[in-house]
Amino acid sequence: MRTSTSIELGRFGDLGAGVAWKEVVEAYYRDDLAAAWAGAQALGANFGGATLDWYRMIEGEAETRERAAISTIDDHLRLELIDAEVPHRDALAEVAQQACSQVGQQLGWDYSVPVLVTVLPYEVDAPWHSARYGYAMDKYPYDKVCIPGRVTQDPEHVAAIIRHEFAHVVTLNRTGNQAPTWVEEGVSTWVEGTPRPVGLWRDVNELEASFTVDRRDPSTLHGVGDAYAQAHAMVSWLADKYGANKIADWLGAFGNNSFFTEARMRLTGESPADEALRETFGISENQVFRDARPD
């Protein structure tokens, strides 16, 4: 759950600096989609190609909100969808609840942040959308997991996507948003459980950069696939070597630092991932990059 109003750069591109656009994004983070969409339309997508991603996300979520109904699954989980597009609401609610409880157990989650799972309509699932496979968004009143409508036909596929995106919610909140992308995507692909053959193996800096290419360009997606596969291999290696239950401890280790640990990290330039790895597994980030690489 979002606690500050800082406007950051993220995997969906530059948010733009204009004051009016900032208000649009603030409304989006409140999940006040009518206001966000009205503001975005008034401004137009004239902030350069990067902000177009945000424009499209706001459009997709606002269009869903206009036509969808929200149902409560339990204390911490709600489901938003358009019944005409997804006729099997109850079955999907059950899949979502199971996926979330499985991930919660695996990652040591206390469900302290409520989650809204939103199924986006078919018409917003298009090549120009930068997050076609689903995404998790850290909002103020609750965190939000958006999944494309087309995947709801296949219960196993949709369960894997919800596990992946719900794991993002847990990782983000348990680490205090301190985890690098390889940890976020590594944990999410690990709980997702889909096999990912390893391709190109990168070092720590190269890997971080390779998650943020333009996903709308099919020629760059291959490199992104390799980045996900490497992150998956590293988290799977940690789980196999040290025990699956240690992954939950590891996420907690990002956020439990004393004042003295934080001071040492600032002095030595130790990264949050390195500190959490040493605390939980007794190994460094560089060691994971070296030793988890398959032969």
Ligand SMILES: [Zn+2]
């Ligand atoms: Zn992900």
